[in-house]
Amino acid sequence: MTDISLPQSQLSRPWISAAAVIVAAGLYSWALLMAEETWQVLSLLVLAVVATGVAIKTGFVRRVERDWAASETRLNRLAFAVLIGLILVLSGSHFALLMISTVLLYFVASLGLNIQFGFTGLVNFAGAAFFGAGAYTAAVLGNVAEIPPLLILLAGGIVAMAISLPLLIPIVRTTGHYAAVVTIAFGVLFRTFLEVNEILGGPQGLMVNSMKLFGWDFFNAPSLGNLEISFYVNYALLAAGLAALVFVLFRRLERSWIGLHMDAVRLDETAAACFGISVKRTKILAFLLGNVILGVSGALYGMMISFIAPASFTFSDSLLLVSIVLLGGLGSPWGGAIAAAIVVLLPEKLQLLQEYRFLLFSILVMLVLLFRPEGILPRHLRNFFPNRRTDA
Amino acid sequence: MDLGLIAQYLANGILLGTMYALVAVGFTLFFGVLDVIKFSHGDVLMLGTFIGFTAWLGLEAIGIVNPWIQLAGVLLCSLAGTALIGAAIANWLILPLKKAPQLNTLLITLMLGTAIREAVRLFYPNGSNPKAFPALLPDASVEIGSFALRADSVILVVSGLGLIGLLNLVINRTRLGLAIRAVAQDEETARTMGINYTLVVLATFAIGSGVAAFAGIMNGLYYNEINFGMGLILGLIGFSAAIIGGLGNLYGAILGGFLFAGLQVIGAALLPFASAYKDVFAFAVVIALMAWKPTGLIPERSSDRV
Numbered sequence: 217m218t219d220i221s222l223p224q225s226q227l228s229r230p231w232i233s234a235a236a237v238i239v240a241a242g243l244y245s246w247a248l249l250m251a252e253e254t255w256q257v258l259s260l261l262v263l264a265v266v267a268t269g270v271a272i273k274t275g276f277v278r279r280v281e282r283d284w285a286a287s288e289t290r291l292n293r294l295a296f297a298v299l300i301g302l303i304l305v306l307s308g309s310h311f312a313l314l315m316i317s318t319v320l321l322y323f324v325a326s327l328g329l330n331i332q333f334g335f336t337g338l339v340n341f342a343g344a345a346f347f348g349a350g351a352y353t354a355a356v357l358g359n360v361a362e363i364p365p366l367l368i369l370l371a372g373g374i375v376a377m378a379i380s381l382p383l384l385i386p387i388v389r390t391t392g393h394y395a396a397v398v399t400i401a402f403g404v405l406f407r408t409f410l411e412v413n414e415i416l417g418g419p420q421g422l423m424v425n426s427m428k429l430f431g432w433d434f435f436n437a438p439s440l441g442n443l444e445i446s447f448y449v450n451y452a453l454l455a456a457g458l459a460a461l462v463f464v465l466f467r468r469l470e471r472s473w474i475g476l477h478m479d480a481v482r483l484d485e486t487a488a489a490c491f492g493i494s495v496k497r498t499k500i501l502a503f504l505l506g507n508v509i510l511g512v513s514g515a516l517y518g519m520m521i522s523f524i525a526p527a528s529f530t531f532s533d534s535l536l537l538v539s540i541v542l543l544g545g546l547g548s549p550w551g552g553a554i555a556a557a558i559v560v561l562l563p564e565k566l567q568l569l570q571e572y573r574f575l576l577f578s579i580l581v582m583l584v585l586l587f588r589p590e591g592i593l594p595r596h597l598r599n600f601f602p603n604r605r606t607d608a
Numbered sequence: 609m610d611l612g613l614i615a616q617y618l619a620n621g622i623l624l625g626t627m628y629a630l631v632a633v634g635f636t637l638f639f640g641v642l643d644v645i646k647f648s649h650g651d652v653l654m655l656g657t658f659i660g661f662t663a664w665l666g667l668e669a670i671g672i673v674n675p676w677i678q679l680a681g682v683l684l685c686s687l688a689g690t691a692l693i694g695a696a697i698a699n700w701l702i703l704p705l706k707k708a709p710q711l712n713t714l715l716i717t718l719m720l721g722t723a724i725r726e727a728v729r730l731f732y733p734n735g736s737n738p739k740a741f742p743a744l745l746p747d748a749s750v751e752i753g754s755f756a757l758r759a760d761s762v763i764l765v766v767s768g769l770g771l772i773g774l775l776n777l778v779i780n781r782t783r784l785g786l787a788i789r790a791v792a793q794d795e796e797t798a799r800t801m802g803i804n805y806t807l808v809v810l811a812t813f814a815i816g817s818g819v820a821a822f823a824g825i826m827n828g829l830y831y832n833e834i835n836f837g838m839g840l841i842l843g844l845i846g847f848s849a850a851i852i853g854g855l856g857n858l859y860g861a862i863l864g865g866f867l868f869a870g871l872q873v874i875g876a877a878l879l880p881f882a883s884a885y886k887d888v889f890a891f892a893v894v895i896a897l898m899a900w901k902p903t904g905l906i907p908e909r910s911s912d913r914v
Contacts (some may be wrong), residue, residue, distance in 0.1 A: 309716055337868055339711060341718075386899040393645045397851045400899050405891040412884035531840065535718060542715060575726035578719040580703070587715045589708060 231287040234280045235294055240375045242298035245557075246305060248379055249312040249567065257565045261293060281596075296460050303452045313448035319553075319560045321513045322453040325542045327466045328509030333538070334547025336502035336593065337474060337482030338387065339396045342403035343537035344378040346507045348529030349406070350514025351424065355524060358425035365427050369424040369458075374510025377504050379406075387503055388496050391485075403534050410526035421525025424518045427454065451520045462509055467548055469505075478502055480600065522541060532574055539581045545591025554592055612754030613877075621873040622866075623761050626768035629865030630823035631846025631851065633775060634816030636861040639850070642813045644702055644713045648721035649820055650843015652693055655724055656821030657741075657834050658732060660686030662744055679744040684826055688819040695810040695815025703809065721843065729836040738835040741828035764826050771822055775815070776858060788812055792856065820846075837846035838868065848894045854904025863905060868894070 243265065251257045271277045284291055306312040325347055332338040340346075351370030357368045386398045411419050427450070469475050477498045480488040485495050518524050540559050544551030563573035584591065631653065638646045661687035701720060706712050711870050729735045745760035746834065751756045779785040790798040799805050828834045845868055853864025871893050875886030900908070 256880060337711075339714075369725040383895065386895055386902070389902040391902075392852055393639075393714065393855065394904070396645070396714060397848055398895055400844060401848055401894045404841075405888050405895075408887045408891075409885075412888070425714065495634055518640075531844075532722060535722060537717070538715065572726070572730060574722055574729065578722035578726065581719045582716050582723070585708075585712050586701075589712055604737055 218487050230283045231291055233276070234283045234291050236289075238291065238295050238298050242302050245302055245316075248561065249309070249315060250563065254447075254566065254568070261562075279528070281593075292463075298458070299456050300453070301455060303449060307449045309445060310446045310448055313446050313452045314411065314520075315561060315564060317448060317452045317455040318517070320452070320459045320558055321517045321520070321558050322537070322540060323553045323555040325510050325537055326514040326544065326556055327462050327549060328506040329511070329537055329541045330506075330547055330549065330552060331469065331502050331509070332464070332506040333541050334500060335470070335478035335482060338499055338502055339392075340399050340503070341396055341531070341534050342399040342406065343510060344529040344531070344533035345403045345406035346380060346510040347514035347517070347537070348410070348524070348526075349376040349379050350511035350516075351518030351524045351529075352410070352422065353511070354515040354518040355422040355424040356416075365425075365519075368519075369379050369512050372515025372518075373508035373511040376507045376514065377511065380503060380507045384500055384503065388499050392592060400531070403531050407526050409531055410529070417525070419526060420524065421523060421527075424522050424524055426522060427451070427516070427519045428528075436607075451516070455516060455520075458512070462512075463549060470547075474498075474501065476598075493597060501520050536574075536577065539577055543584055543592055545594040548591060548593050548595040551591050551593030551595070552604075610754060612752070615752070615874050616890055617877045619755075619761060621869045623765050623869075625824045625866035625869035625871065626765050627826050627842075628845050628849050628868050629862045630768055630826070631771060631820050632849035632861035632865045633772065633858060634820045635847055635850035636855055636857060637788075637812050637816040637855070639855040641742060641788060641809050642698075642702065642706070642713055644686065644710065645717065645847070646697070646702060646813070647714060647717040647843065647847065648724060649717075649817070650818050650839035650841070650846065651721035651724040652690060652697070652839070653820040653842060654825040654834075654836060654839025655693060655728065656686045656690030656817070657729060657824035657828050657838070658739075658836075659689040660821070660825050661739060661828070661834060662746075675742075675744040678742070682744070683822070683825060690821035691814035694813040697817075698810055698813035699806075702813075703806070708805065722821055722839070725836055725840060733899075735836055738833050739834050741834045743829065745829055757832040760829065763829060768826060770824070771819060772862060775819060778815070779858060780806045784808075784811060813831070834835040836890075848891070852894055852897050852901075852904055854906035857904075857906045860906040867905075 244260070248257065248260050251260055268277075273281075303313065303316060306316070329340060329343050330374065332340045353372040354368050357363050357371055358365070363371075363429075380474075383402055387395055390398060410416055416422060434455040477488070477493045478490065480493055481495050481498045489495050496509060536559060540552060540555045542555075543558065544553070544555035559577060563570050563576070569576060622670060631649065634649050635645065638649075639643060661680040663679055663682050667681050672678060672681070697717075697720065701716055702713060705716060743760070746762055748759045750759075751757075777785075778787060787803045788811070790801065790803055791805060791808050791812075795805065798808075823842070823846075824834075824841045825838070826855070846865070849864035849865070849868045850861045852867060853860030853862070868890060872886050873888040875889035879885070879889060897905070
């Protein structure tokens with residue numbers, strides 16, 4: 217009986233559509249991870265493509281994005297809960313858990329790269345090198361019994377940051393292509409160094425000891441009655457925790473004045489400097505912070521796969537990380553999560569594609585750059601008034 | 609260290625330097641006309657070398673065994689094929705992205721390079737294994753003390769330097785070169801002067817790619833081996849050489865190429881640690897040079913406009 221029409225968001229529960237998407241995504245991941253026959257995987261992929269197409273056409277994607285922005289905390293928590301639920305449901309399957317953990321760690325690494333690429337516009341084509349630095353740190357320090365393994369993760373980040381220190385001067389002084397050559401040269405240098413260095417195992421690589429937390433060796437499978445549980449549950453849960461932590465940090469950073477400075481530096485260095493933003497300081501912060509995150513994820517990755525070699529940290533792997541960031545959309549964390557899942561899961565689930573994965577991704581990224589340069593889930597402009605509806 | 613060994617290193621360095629300069633010249637030409645880095649350059653080079661190799665296989669199959677005719681056939685096929693590929697890449701991948709951010713062009717060409725590399729590895733018959741490239745040049749050598757000057761390396765260096773000289777002539781003395789320089793200086797003005805912009809860009813990419821294919825054939829003839837990964841490292845080195853020399857400048861590319869070869873030779877010969885570290889040393893110096901001269905030894909002229 218009232219003629220004041222309330223905004224839609226106050227009428228119903230606005231987050232219900234987004235929550236449905238999260239649950240659907242969880243169910244879909246479960247189905248994809250459990251699918252074993254090629255035709256099952258293929259039909260699931262077709263389903264995903266069709267569903268995405270329909271969602272984009274009907275404007276559902278935009279609605280979900282809007283609702284997500286409106287009640288973000290609640291939905292992020294729900295997503296985390298669904299993830300944990302997924303890990304527990306799949307707790308019997310080694311392979312599925314390994315996949316989940318790998319996706320999560322690549323996601324974390326992509327968040328680190330996103331701080332550099334997406335926020336600050338700082339090119340880093342040595343992502344795999346910093347990731348590898350973390351993994352090698354885990355390998356070397358893992359043999360020292362006195363160091364608590366949780367600290368090793370941190371040490372991986374610190375080492376990755378430390379080896380990037382000599383790059384600071386060239387990174388800050390150069391721009392564009394000249395900056396690209398610095399990181400590319402570093403990536404090649406790092407890999408060559410690992411290959412010829414006998415102490416670090418040379419081309420054969422190193423064994424990495426597993427994670428131990430509070431006296432609990434992650435190599436042991438947790439036992440719960442007579443349920444069969446894979447030891448990867450440990451890693452999957454830890455990786456989920458790490459991903460949540462870094463995600464929160466990432467979002468906080470984005471909203472803080474530091475994130476604002478980074479955006480300003482990316483959009484126009486000269487203008488940013490005119491407004492009193494220290495371009496150098498912002499770039500240094502983004503570069504070091506991104507590398508710490510890469511290193512931490514690399515350290516946990518090394519512990520999880522328990523064997524590392526220089527061949528896993530090549531220029532192509534750096535490119536793979538960059539393609540995750542780019543496919544997802546620069547600066548968009550959820551886009552990065554989806555892209556990480558695509559990049560990791562697709563070749564593993566379609567074994568016949570395994571051999572062709574680099575070819576496939578390079579072509580995929582080229583198509584994205586040509587036809588959807590903003591990525592899967594583009595990051596929107598900053599909105600300082602999240603409750604104001606501009607697109608009624 | 610005796611004189612013969614030093615001469616050996618020197619000869620090796622000059623050969624490598626010529627090869628790197630030929631690759632770097634391409635990067636600098638592309639940057640000149642379009643302000644882009646075509647990172648697939650190295651892999652296009654590799655593809656060109658494989659085209660040459662296939663041409664050799666074909667010539668063998670139809671019974672032509674004279675090495676000079678074979679060499680001419682290999683060079684013709686390789687250079688022409690690579691020039692076409694270079695122009696095609698410019699037309700369909702690089703020109704459409706002209707308005708996009710520089711990073712996108714860099715990435716799309718990086719990805720194209722990966723795609724070419726993987727395609728050769730997967731689809732060329734037995735492509736993942738190294739191929740024995742034929743030794744088409746005379747294998748005579750002159751002994752001077754302990755130093756053996758190989759005839760094939762002399763021919764390679766002379767022809768490589770000759771090609772660079774020829775390129776220099778084309779850029780500085782012909783109408784096409786004038787058009788390239790005009791486009792590099794100011795695209796808009798060049799257009800209003802009636803220069804066919806697209807054609808000049810395509811021609812530049814064809815020339816740069818052809819020159820790189822020559823470097824690839826050089827590499828094959830000298831080491832008698834080619835593989836699908838050779839383009840990545842040659843491209844990286846050529847890019848680094850073009851950058852440390854200063855982009856957009858032909859002499860910078862040549863300087864950078866020889867400088868990088870010199871660094872590698874010094875890293876292999878003079879430094880106290882194992883020669884396996886020569887690339888680590890060379891790339892470390894590149895990074896240090898970038899810190900010292902952020903826009904290369906012969907910097908391009910640029911200014912920031914807000």
